[in-house]
Structures are given as structure tokens and as C-alpha cells.
Amino acid sequence: MANGLSNRVLKVLGLRIRDLRRAQGFSQEAFADKCGVHRTFMGTIERGESNLSFSNLLKVSFTLGVPLAALLEGVDQDVKPDDRASAVKRDDPPLRAIRRSQR
Numbered sequence: 001m002a003n004g005l006s007n008r009v010l011k012v013l014g015l016r017i018r019d020l021r022r023a024q025g026f027s028q029e030a031f032a033d034k035c036g037v038h039r040t041f042m043g044t045i046e047r048g049e050s051n052l053s054f055s056n057l058l059k060v061s062f063t064l065g066v067p068l069a070a071l072l073e074g075v076d077q078d079v080k081p082d083d084r085a086s087a088v089k090r091d092d093p094p095l096r097a098i099r100r101s102q103r
Helices: 003-023 028-035 039-046 054-064 068-072 093-101
Strands: none
Touching (some): 003 039, 003 054, 028 054, 054 068
């Protein structure tokens, strides 16, 4: 995968994690603590600056209560350069499930 595309995928994944975290009412610091990672590392994840290990992906997925497959679903397809609006779709399946459970 080209480095530019890889970086954009990481940004989309980071935005998805941030949106899901916020939808569940976690502060970044509380979420990082619950995941067992440092708060500054969580910031780099959400900004797409860190390439997550499989272990860290599992921690995030488990803490969010979202299947790993759902967390990663479509992140490579949502990537468009410099298009924040396409990063996390309104009908994003994990986000939709969280919203449904909050009703």
C-alpha cells in the first residue's frame, strides 16, 4: 500500500474511533485509560498519526463494544484525499449501533 494511502486510512480509522468514543460519552483520557494506553497515544491514534498494533486494535474494539470487523469495515473505501466529510459516514454501522443502544 502506498504510504499516502496508508496515512489516509489511518486518519479515517482514527476519526471513526474518535466518533465512536464520543458517541459513548468517553473523554479521550478516560477512554485511553480504559483501553490501557496513554492518553497522548490515544490522541495520535485519533489523529491518524499512529499505526496501531493488532493488540491495540483489539483493546479499542473491546472497549467500544464493537466487533473488530465492524471497526475496520470500509475504512479503506471511505478514503478520499482532504475530504473530512467522507471519513465517517452518518450511516456508519458501528456508530448506528451505538446510537440505537442509547435510545
